[in-house]
Amino acid sequence: MSNPFLKQVFNKDKTFRPKRKFEPGTQRFELHKKAQASLNAGLDLKLAVQLPSDEELNDWVAVHVVDFFNRINLIYGTISDNCTEQSCPVMSGGPKYEYRWQDEQKYRKPTALSAPKYMNLLMDWIEVQINNEDIFPTNVGTPFPKNFLQVVKKILSRLFRVFVHVYIHHFDRITQMGSEAHVNTCYKHFYYFVKEFNLIDTKELEPLLPYLGSSLS
Secondary structure, three states, X not given: OOOHHHHHHOOHHHOOOOOOOOOOOOHHHHHHHHHHHXXXXXXXXXXXXXXXXXXXXHHHHHHHHHHHHHHHHHHHHHXXXXXXXXXXXXXXXXXXXXXXXXXXXXXXXXXXXXXXXXXXXXHHHHHHHHOOOOOOOOOOOOOOOOOHHHXXXXXXXXXXXXXXXXXXXXXXXXXXXXXXXXXXXXXHHHHHHHHHOXXXXXXXXXXXXXXXXXXXX
């Protein structure tokens, strides 16, 4: 049976942003393959995120951050036609949570923006970080900056907001495309990973607990 979600995922026009790829032949490409293999083998997600005994924490985290960026990009790309200035004038997760944008360029103070504008700025901002060799060095063995995990925490907490917005405002579209199982699995993988390495404050994860709390125990 054809799955419209997968069709859109593999339709290059629907990809929200270009992927950051791991170059074949690099050690990080091998690490990426190792992480993917454990997932493809159907390993329990809680176990799949654990740091292998022969790997460095920063390398393991770097590979996963790039992977989550690519996946969440695709998920948002599939619903972006339904996320407009009109439908989503505020970047939020229901009436209780509103997310404001702040950066070091144009928006130096937290600023209320529409969801599509926020998403564009967010994806651009993350893309700059993960393509910066000083922050995400391509080869294993090149030292990471001292503030690497700090940078990662900010990236992941902002990526989490994409899940919040998609689940609370666009899940009907995800369901319509028959892709809720895919999105749920992606979110669980993300959740177990950030919990395993304490990369997002528990309080920040609260918006989705009413929706997915029981399945994450």
